[in-house]
Amino acid sequence: MVNTSKNTTLISLSKQLLRPEHEIVAFRNNQPLTIGDLKKQVLNINNVLNNYSNMRWALYMQDSFNFIAGLLALFYSGKQPILINPHHKEMKHHYDGLLIDDIKFTNQYFSSKQIIDINKIDINNIITEKQLIESGFKHQTLTLFTSGSTGMPKPIEKSVSQLELEIGVLEAGWGKFENNLFIASVSHEHMYGLTFKIMLPLSCKIPFICEPILYQEQLTTYSHKKIIYITTPSIIKNLDDKLPTINCDKIISSGGKLTYEEALLCGKSYGVLPDEIYGSSETGIIATRQQIQADTPWKLFPSMHIECKKSKPPLLFSPLLTQPEQLNDEIKVVDESHFHLNGRIDKIIKISENRVSLVFIEKQLNQLDEVAQAIVIPLEQNNRTILGAVIELSSLYKQSLKQYNHFELTQYFRLLLKDTLSLIETPKKWRFIDSLPKNSQGKCTYIDLKKLFDTQQKQ
Secondary structure, three states, X not given: OOOOOOOOOOOOHHHHHHOOOXXXXXXXXXXXXXXXXXXXXXXXXXXXXXXXXXXXXXXXXXXXXXXXXXXXXXXXXOOEEEOXXXXXXXXXXXXXXXXXXXXXXXXXXXXXXXXXXXXXXXXXXXXXXXXXXXXXXXXXXXXXXXXXXXXXXXXXXXXXXXXXXXXXXXXXXXXXXXXXXXXXXXXXXXXXXXXXXXXXXXXXXXXXXXXXXXXXXXXXXXXXXXEEEEEOHHHHOOOOOOOOOOOOOEXXXXXXXXXXXXXXHHHHHHOOOXXXXXXXXXXXXXXXXXXXXXXXXXXXXXXXXXXXXXXXXXXXXXXXXXXXEEOOXXXXXXXXXXXXXXXXXXXXXXXXXXXXXXXXXXXXXXXXXXXXXXXXXXXXXOOEEEEEEEEEEOHHHHHHHOOOOHHHHHHHHHHHHOOOOOOOOOOOXXXXXXXXXOOOOOOOOHHHHHHHHHOOOOO
């Protein structure tokens, strides 16, 4: 069990509505939103939810303050929050109803689902605020999903106590947070955003900005504050080092490793080297590092332990988990608290009874000068598995390769690979695009990549 500082002032999720009503939770369009505002919204949503027997509710909010209100209302009303993007129609079976704040949302694909738009709720406080708070949470777990980088997203159930303990681990590792504003480029519906954009500010009673902040120019508005900026490698890699430095208290990055040069770029732009987070949706946080020099190892958070045995995947022992969890990365141990990451453990699939390495195929593609980045995914065609390659063409070759039609381009790449890939390893379907589709976490998901092959263009 993690022992946080005796001076900790962390507030549990179920006690948030007991905070003084004037305390600011968030800023929306520079306007403060208080605990009083949160109470009213939670009460209104709760009263509507009590009219429905549906248990599993997709919580899909554009606005992070609305997300918190919806989350608390679902817990108070005894419902299961499902953190999911309903536009991914392959995932519809995971929920019975939708709780939304999107006035442009169309329900034409969701005729079988109950939909509550919080913008259309009539205020009718049947249950009083006192009754709601004193009754406490009637349900204390939520469902979120893996990033779905290598396949369909898988559901993961998390308890409120797990989410709160994770913040305790963060404070034990980093000390008490002294900033006065949280800003994020990431979504609240994934584990990273849920932990750092929602749970951390609430637990520390520090306000956050509702809107996603994607560009460094946008941060200048808040330069007079002590900012913690929560972002991803894809944002940091595209920083403009010619813009004036915006001094931040801390930069938190997750979703992939940064190179030393990228970490230095962040330091130049924001006045502080990024604190990188290693973890996953399944495990929560595992380790952190700040690259004060090249090849800085990762440091485990308190009470974490990784067991590495020959020819077996690394095993994580964490206070955030009820049992050890296998990791999908190759790890080189430095000492009991530090390690290096040496890439993903191989992704092996079977095609015509043959074991095929997706990592090996991607490596061969990414070594080509014509390729900026390539991802290979398994696809189903006529009840058999085939490979699909998504190629982001390099800027050097993008113009010259436009002379080829789709068939000629696939033949060109097959010819380039004929000496390195076998017939089974060579992708059967190809997509050539200007840039890979990435979500707010900076990740390419299987669902978005698969959509590229669902179009009716030539194969």
